[in-house]
Amino acid sequence: MSIWKLLEIELYKISKRPRTYISFAAISAIVLIFQFAFKADGENYMNLMLQGINDSFQLDKQQAMNGYFMCYIILNTLLVQVPILVALVAGDAISGEANMGTLRLLLSKPISRTEILIAKFLASVFYTIILLIWMAFFALVLSLWIFGSGDMLVFRVAGEVSQIMQIAQDDIVWRYLAAFGYAAVALTVIASLAVFLSLFAENSIGPIITTICIVLVFTIVSNMNIPVIDTHVKPFLFTSYLVGWKGFFYIATTQDGIPIKGSIEDIQSIQRSLMILVGHIGLLLLLSIYIFKRKDILS
Amino acid sequence: MKYTTIIFSTILIGIHSHAQDVNTLIKQVKNKLDNVNSYIATGSMKTSIAYLKIPIAKVNIQYKKPNDLIIKSNNGVTFVPKGVDAISLQKLFSSEFTAIDGGTEMIKQKKLRTVRLLPTSQQSNIVLSTVYINESDLVVEKSSTTTKDDGTYEMEMQYGKYIQFGLPDRIVFTFNAKDYKIPKGLTLDFDNASSRNQKIDKTMLNKGRAEIVFQQYTIN
Numbered sequence: 001m002s003i004w005k006l007l008e009i010e011l012y013k014i015s016k017r018p019r020t021y022i023s024f025a026a027i028s029a030i031v032l033i034f035q036f037a038f039k040a041d042g043e044n045y046m047n048l049m050l051q052g053i054n055d056s057f058q059l060d061k062q063q064a065m066n067g068y069f070m071c072y073i074i075l076n077t078l079l080v081q082v083p084i085l086v087a088l089v090a091g092d093a094i095s096g097e098a099n100m101g102t103l104r105l106l107l108s109k110p111i112s113r114t115e116i117l118i119a120k121f122l123a124s125v126f127y128t129i130i131l132l133i134w135m136a137f138f139a140l141v142l143s144l145w146i147f148g149s150g151d152m153l154v155f156r157v158a159g160e161v162s163q164i165m166q167i168a169q170d171d172i173v174w175r176y177l178a179a180f181g182y183a184a185v186a187l188t189v190i191a192s193l194a195v196f197l198s199l200f201a202e203n204s205i206g207p208i209i210t211t212i213c214i215v216l217v218f219t220i221v222s223n224m225n226i227p228v229i230d231t232h233v234k235p236f237l238f239t240s241y242l243v244g245w246k247g248f249f250y251i252a253t254t255q256d257g258i259p260i261k262g263s264i265e266d267i268q269s270i271q272r273s274l275m276i277l278v279g280h281i282g283l284l285l286l287l288s289i290y291i292f293k294r295k296d297i298l299s
Numbered sequence: 300m301k302y303t304t305i306i307f308s309t310i311l312i313g314i315h316s317h318a319q320d321v322n323t324l325i326k327q328v329k330n331k332l333d334n335v336n337s338y339i340a341t342g343s344m345k346t347s348i349a350y351l352k353i354p355i356a357k358v359n360i361q362y363k364k365p366n367d368l369i370i371k372s373n374n375g376v377t378f379v380p381k382g383v384d385a386i387s388l389q390k391l392f393s394s395e396f397t398a399i400d401g402g403t404e405m406i407k408q409k410k411l412r413t414v415r416l417l418p419t420s421q422q423s424n425i426v427l428s429t430v431y432i433n434e435s436d437l438v439v440e441k442s443s444t445t446t447k448d449d450g451t452y453e454m455e456m457q458y459g460k461y462i463q464f465g466l467p468d469r470i471v472f473t474f475n476a477k478d479y480k481i482p483k484g485l486t487l488d489f490d491n492a493s494s495r496n497q498k499i500d501k502t503m504l505n506k507g508r509a510e511i512v513f514q515q516y517t518i519n
Contacts, residue, residue, distance in 0.1 A: 049481060056476035056507065057346075058379040060372075076486070151354075151375035157483045164479070166353040166376060225483075253352045258345070 003115050003122075010123035014089060020127065023085035024134055027078070031138040034074050035146055038065065049155050053164070067144030068152040068172050072249065074139040079183055079245070083190040083215045085131065090124035090194035091208035094292070095201040104297050117195075117292045121285060124191040129184055136180055154249045165251055171261045179245040182270070185277050186242045190215060192284035199291050215239060238280050244273035321400040321414050327437050329392040331465040337363040338466065338518045344370070346378050348507040350479040353378055358511070366390045380509050382449045386470050388439055391428060395419045406431055411440055424448055438465050450475030461516050469512050476507040 014020050038045065046061045047054065094117075097103040107113060152172050154165040167175070190211065197207035218239035221229060234240045247270040252263035264270065340360040346353060356377040361369045368384040370377075384390065401413030411431040418425050424446045431441040436458065443453045452474040459468035 049485065051481070052477045052479045053378075056348075056381055056474075058381060060376065064376045153376060155481060155486050157481060157486050161350070162479050162481045163350050163352060166351075168354055169375065251352065256345070257347055257349075257352050259352050259354050 003119055006111065006115060006119035007122050007126070010119050011126060014123055014127055017089070017092070019088050019092070023088060023131055026085060027082075027131065027135050028138055030078060030081075031074055031135070031142070034077070035070065035143060038070060038073075039146065063150050064153050065147060066150040066152070067140065067147040068149060068167075068169075068176075070143035070147050071140040071176065072152065072154065074143070075135075075179070075183075075245070078135065078139070079186075079242070080219065082131070082135070082183075082187060083242070084212050086124070086128050086187050086190045087194045087208050087211035087215070089127050090191040091198050091211050092204040093120040093124060093195045093198045095198040095204045095207050098201070099203040107297055113293050113295075114289050117289050118285075121192065121195050121288070124195055125184075125188050128187045128191050132180055132184055132187065136176070140176060152249075154251075156250065165249070165253075165259060167249065167251055167259065168261060171251075174262075175248040178248045182245040182248065182274065185274060185281070186245070189238050189242075189277050189280045189284070192281045192288070196284045196288045196291075199288060199295060238277065241273040241276050244270055244277075247273075321398045321412075324412060324432060324434065324437075325392065325398050325414060325416075328432060328439060328465065329389075331437050331463075332389050332392065333364075335362070335364075335389075335464050335466065336519050337361075338516050340466075340513045340516045342511055342513040342515075344377070344379075344512075345510045346380060346507065347509075348476055351378060360511070360513070362387055362389075364389065365393050380472065380474050380476070380507055382446070382452055382474055383472055383509060385444060385452060386454060386472060386511065388442070388465070391416070391425075391430070391442070391444070394423055394425070396428075401429065404431065406441060409433060409440065436462055438462060438467075461513075461518075464516075464518055466516055466518070467513065469510070472509040472511065474507045474509070476505055478505055 042065045043061055046065055050059065050061070053059070094103070097106055106116060149169055151169050152167045154167065156163045156165060193214065194207055194211040197210050198204065201207050218237045219242075222234055222237050222240040222242075247266060248264060250265040251259045252265045253259050338361075340362075342358055342360065343355050344358045345355045354375075356372050356375065358377065359371045361367075361371070366384075366387065366389065368387040368390070370379050370383060396416040396418045399415040399417065401415050403410050404413050405411075412434050414430050414432060416425075416428040416430065426445045426447060428442060428444040430439045432438070433440050438458055439456060440458075441453070441455050443451065445451045452472060454473075455471045456467035457469040458466075461468065
């Protein structure tokens with residue numbers, strides 16, 4: 001049996017589980033609530049972000065609050081929670097089979113354990129990508145339809161400095177494509193972790209909760225602004241790199257502060273983050289294969 | 300005693316005639332500007348302040364006598380500095396003021412007459428304006444205005460093909476702005492690594508500059 005056939009079977013199994021659709025429903029609900037709230041009272045949010053600016057500049061806030069801006073705000077909030085939704089499905093990969101008693105049956109088939117694990121991993125990745133496409137449709141396409149398009153404002157706090165960057169309308173779409181691509185890699189790390197943890201459990205609750213806990217604890221530590229943690233802890237936490245997608249929206253500028261179309265302020269940082277995330281995926285996958293191949297299914 | 304009286308009289312007559320010169324000069328400049336009832340201009344505006352990273356905006360500037368000036372963007376979001384309507388000098392000259400001669404100054408190899416304008420009305424937002432007038436072309440080349448509410452702003456004008464209407468081709472508007480600070484929690488930014496690479500001129504945090512280049516005027 002080819003790995004593609006196995007992947008097809010795994011995707012079929014995922015599609016038949018009700019929990020798969022919880023994530024899609026949750027994302028749709030959160031995005032729609034965001035859009036409704038911003039349509040109804042977005043100006044107050046804009047005023048909050050522009051406090052201080054309002055005294056010195058006039059700005060058409062309605063024009064600034066367009067679909068591109070909305071998508072950025074939604075992703076900024078949602079991409080912290082999506083790992084939980086990914087863990088819901090990926091954490092079930094092996095432990096779900098063990099729970100239902102089908103693991104022994106599956107492993108008694110003339111298929112290698114490596115192939116089975118890779119198929120399960122690929123199915124989780126596929127699910128993650130579909131989830132991101134769903135999110136892109138709701139957060140970007142639907143927001144553009146509701147709020148219209150235009151130049152995008154990016155509010156940023158870099159160290160002690162607050163900044164507003166403006167990206168021209170014709171310079172945005174590729175950034176979103178790149179950001180979603182980056183998010184796919186980042187969420188694949190979560191999927192890998194959940195698949196890895198599911199090797200050690202007989203039911204799916206354990207790996208799902210453990211993955212969520214790891215992500216939460218690491219995220220909290222990643223968000224701490226304590227110098228000793230900045231230098232000695234954060235570089236070793238994969239959650240420090242999950243928000244790297246925002247780097248695609250940090251546009252480089254000339255010395256006069258004029259944004260340069262098609263540019264990224266710190267491409268090396270994004271590349272480094274991507275390498276670290278890919279490294280995590282590789283390491284977790286190899287460890288999972290190693291452990292799965294030696295897993296005792298008789299007892 | 301006779302000589303003292305003659306000297307004082309000469310000084311007083313001199314001052315009086317000089318003051319008259321300044322008032323005449325201001326009147327001539329004002330008359331030139333008053334020839335324009337309204338205009339629509341197209342151009343570009345480059346706004347610079349440390350915390351804003353924004354592109355050069357294509358703008359439409361509409362003016363209507365006496366004091367209506369609107370700056371609109373042709374496309375995209377535009378940050379228009381508050382007080383930028385002061386680029387309409389008609390507004391400055393439309394209020395009642397006392398003109399004081401400040402002598403002449405060499406600015407960019409041009410000999411300009413310095414005139415200080417003190418508003419006579421207590422309600423005026425302007426505390427003091429200093430204008431530097433090119434006497435041969437009867438145009439204001441530079442001005443500095445201190446206001447009660449909006450701080451101090453300065454303007455430098457360059458004239459070209461619309462000089463006969465007193466309308467500049469390029470204005471550099473320098474203004475005071477408040478510092479901008481948003482909590483990290485609002486942006487969810489925790490990228491301290493990249494913040495180390497941030498090079499911000501802190502002296503520019505409160506000093507803004509808008510450079511408006513006019514491409515074409517449609518004058519009525």
